[in-house]
Amino acid sequence: MNTLTSPETRTAVSVTGLRKTYGEKVVLDGVDLTIGEGEVFALLGPNGAGKTTIVRILSTLIAADAGTARVMGYDLRSHAARVRAVIGVTGQFSAVDNLLTGEENLFLMGRLLHLPATERRARAAELLERFDLVDVTKQTPATYSGGMTRRLDIAMTLMGRPRLIFLDEPTTGLDPRSRQIMWQLIRDLVAEGVTILLTTQYLEEADQLADRIAVLDHGRIVAEGTPEELKRRIPGAHIRLRFADISSLDEAARELREGTRDDEKLVLRVPNEGGVRSLRDVLARLGDDVAVEDLSIHAPDLDDVFFAVTGNASKEKSQ
Amino acid sequence: MSALTIAAQDSATMLWREIKHSIRLLRLLIVSAILVPVVMLLLFDYILGGTIGRGLGDAARGAPYIDYLVAGILVMTVAGGCGPTAINVTMDMTGGFIDRIRTMAVTRGALLAGHVGVSVLRMLVATAAVTGVALLLGFRPTASVADWFAVVGIVAAFSFALAWLSAAIGLVTNSVAGANGSTLPLSFLLPFLSSTFVPAGSMPAGVRWFAANQPFTAVVDSLRALLTGAPAGNSPYLALAWCAAIALVSYLWAQAAFRRGAR
DSSP: OOOOOOOOEEEEEEEEEEEEETEEEEEEEEEEEEETTEEEEEEEEEESSSHHHHHHHHSSSSOEEEEEEEEEEEEEETTTHHHHHHHEESSSOOOTTTSSSSHHHHHHHHHHHOHHHHHHHHHHHHHHHHTTTTGGGGGGGGGHHHHHHHHHHHHHHHHHHSEEEEESSSSTTTHHHHHHHHHHHHHHHTTTTTTEEEEEEEHHHHHHHOOEEEETTEEEEEEEEOHHHHHTTOOOOOOEESSHHHHHHHHHHOOOOOOOOEEETTTEEEEESHHHHHHHHHHHHHTTSSSSEEEEEEEEHHHHHHHHHTTOOOOOOOO | HHHHHHHHHHHHHHHHHHHHHHHHHHHHHHHHHIIHHHHHHHHIISSSSHHHHHGGGGTTTOHHHHHHHHHHHHHHHHTTTTHHHHHHHHHHHHHTTHHHHHTOOOOTTTTHHHHHHHHHHHHHHHHHHHHHHHHHHOOOOOOHHHHHHHHHHHHHHHHHHHHHHHHHHHHHHHHHHHHHHHHIIIIIHHHTTTTSSSGGGGGHHHHHHHHHHHHHHHHHHHHHHHHOOOOTTTHHHHHHHHHHHHHHHHHHHHHHHHHOOOO
């Protein structure tokens, strides 16, 4: 009798106190995570924050130094083989076989997943169609674009119909069009009820795709919540006006009282929640007489979230 | 399905993959695995063979130099297969394929079994081809049918040992160039520091002891004895013992490196 069936659970991943050090370097410093089944969870953070390390631990590639983790109900340490049977992993760098054709790559996965031959062919054909790779099925990935290679990589991951998918920076290095296609593919997966753990450096990507986001910094989760919850914690969009001299700045600040001024840089930052309309309004209120040297529009980005949740003052970015 | 069936299936899958790879890289493999040893055979037989042959004295046993040379060239042919094997394994490691299958419920040893299996196959095919060329060039073995079986057995055992060693080297190097460089001592240096071209006993004192006692010499001497009837001594047993030892140590090394995964 098999007594190791997955317990009744709505939790796909639960992690407590995860730690990992490489020599002196602390990569994960006590990470707690809970991901519900069917959820898209984004780990957001800069390079070196520990995102990939979390994925490598949860996908059984490396062992944590401390902490416990359950994936789809199975303990990671004692039942790694069970975990492997229900997850799919697409790493940061495409792990396709460059000497096999697109189709053969999928067949290879099908064979390794022990799918019967008919199901293997049907599933491969279905994925090639869905991932828009039909024209290149008989070609090796050497002839593919970056976006096509990444799509083949994810198609390989999906051959086994995993219930939990790890996508480690799925759009890093892709052009905007390929990124859009990838986002749509991920949304389609979500619609099928697959749980996704996604890592990304881009707030926009997390915002577009994730139900919940955890912001990771130096191996710690510094903020967690829905995109809306997180965005409430960040300074909003603003217009940044730079002036030639302090008298122009004084004059502008009198007109735009909601702005915050930086005398040293001769900069006035004015909140701009209303897009073009409020931009036109700001300029109209400023009048023709105040000489604006430079104008730029800032949307909140990862840096803003970062500085907001780590409690540091928002950094002035160079243009 | 039992674990054993799955292990066999996974290994067969990896074997299938490696055979596909070998077919895609056929021209490259023909050059590196067959052409290079044939060129060595021609160089040493036609160009240097006259002088070396006369210098061999009793070791030549009155036969042309090619009869002495071929056993060593066959060993070089096997060793020439080390580079491609190490490179293939390294590419799987650096290209993320090994990490990919480590996250799947795939039998742990299957990938390396595939690499080693096809590596041995390539080495055997190349050795057979080079033997054919040697026969065309005037190599006249005196081996009986039983001797030929023994030759195939020793070549296979040596191929198996070097394939595991190459796989282990491939797992611990970080680049294709590194994998290639790390196998050069196997494919180039050790054959010269053995009884491949001249008897170890004729070498300068500094390297004589090493050349006489290293594994390549045991294998070359045993093949030469079987092919041409030269005195075998205990060389066939020594050769097989070396092969077993190299295979075992390399196997354990490779398994440990595979478990560690990509760095």
